[in-house]
Amino acid sequence: MYAAEFDYVRASSIEEAISLKAENDDSSLLAGGHSLIPAMKLRLSTPQKLIDISGLDQLKKISKNGSHISIGSLCTHKQCAESEIIQSNCPALSDAASVIGDPHVRTKGTIGGALAHSDPQADYPGATLALNATFVAKGPSGERTIEVDDYFIGLWETALGEGELLTEIRIAINSMNANSCYVKFPQPASRYPYVGCGVSLSSNNGTCSDIRVGFSGVGEWAFRDSGVESTLKGQPLNDSTIASAADKAAEGKTVLNDHFVSEEYRRAMSKVYAKRAMMQLS
Ligand SMILES: Cc1cc2nc3c(=O)[nH]c(=O)nc-3n(C[C@H](O)[C@H](O)[C@H](O)COP(=O)(O)OP(=O)(O)OC[C@H]3O[C@@H](n4cnc5c(N)ncnc54)[C@H](O)[C@@H]3O)c2cc1C
Numbered sequence: 001m002y003a004a005e006f007d008y009v010r011a012s013s014i015e016e017a018i019s020l021k022a023e024n025d026d027s028s029l030l031a032g033g034h035s036l037i038p039a040m041k042l043r044l045s046t047p048q049k050l051i052d053i054s055g056l057d058q059l060k061k062i063s064k065n066g067s068h069i070s071i072g073s074l075c076t077h078k079q080c081a082e083s084e085i086i087q088s089n090c091p092a093l094s095d096a097a098s099v100i101g102d103p104h105v106r107t108k109g110t111i112g113g114a115l116a117h118s119d120p121q122a123d124y125p126g127a128t129l130a131l132n133a134t135f136v137a138k139g140p141s142g143e144r145t146i147e148v149d150d151y152f153i154g155l156w157e158t159a160l161g162e163g164e165l166l167t168e169i170r171i172a173i174n175s176m177n178a179n180s181c182y183v184k185f186p187q188p189a190s191r192y193p194y195v196g197c198g199v200s201l202s203s204n205n206g207t208c209s210d211i212r213v214g215f216s217g218v219g220e221w222a223f224r225d226s227g228v229e230s231t232l233k234g235q236p237l238n239d240s241t242i243a244s245a246a247d248k249a250a251e252g253k254t255v256l257n258d259h260f261v262s263e264e265y266r267r268a269m270s271k272v273y274a275k276r277a278m279m280q281l282s
Helices: 014-023 036-041 077-082 084-089 091-098 103-108 111-117 124-130 226-232 239-246 263-281
Strands: 007-010 027-030 049-052 062-065 068-072 134-139 142-147 152-154 165-172 180-186 193-204 207-216
Touching (some): 014 049, 062 084, 068 084, 077 091, 084 091, 091 180, 091 193, 111 165, 239 263
Parallel strands (some): 027 049
Antiparallel strands (some): 193 207
């Protein structure tokens, strides 16, 4: 199926992309195109103009920047999966990137596109919640940062304002983020997660001193699971305390129910994958 007709323009700078977006009400930014183009072909999205940002090389870098890692929004899933900086400082993110779709999707799709699109079944949201990420957005009124806890606010809805471009993802360099992982129960064809669980954990003499747990794919949008976190925090790390914490997964949350996976099964799998992630880190 072909998309409806549209105009196309290639932005040569971040500033140009922002002003093109401001000048064209019915326009969409185009990054890797692996969510937007399928949506256009299905006529779920019919922008009159595409503003192609995929040539903005300054958004394709991963670097250490003082106390945090800086990931440009146009870094591909492949780059994030293979980056030594990400693997050693925030492995939950490289874990998530490495299990997205297939090699073709990972070669073209970008971390910024995935986080801006915010599909309820996307992988990065659960991982970035676990890693306490900070997002940098640029728009007509300048640059601002958004904490991950304030970012995912609804079904396909984020705190990015109309006309804002997500430019960078920042992850603090610390021992808790270095001890993180992301595990998922994938749809066997598309590989989108039915359940994706990111965890970062710090411990002191075998006791859990801090933990963050983020779920993708389970609810209408990604969420942090404070029930699991508060049950394990301050407890000795062993099979029994981890099982008790995992048992709280998705408690009190609205859980998706579709013709592939029922609500009941998703809840059960949330516990299983939370337990696997915590066991891996303890
Ligand atoms: C077959 C298939 C399997 C997939 N499997 C998975 C999977 O297992 N897990 C998973 O998480 N995802 C999966 N995806 C989605 C994939 O990860 C996409 O690459 C990603 O969701 C979108 O990134 P993109 O760069 O392709 O963005 P695009 O499709 O170009 O854009 C998506 C949306 O984000 C906006 N946008 C893009 N970049 C920015 C920016 N920097 N700032 C502001 N807005 C921006 C666009 O305007 C558009 O609205 C799959 C996709 C396909 C086609």
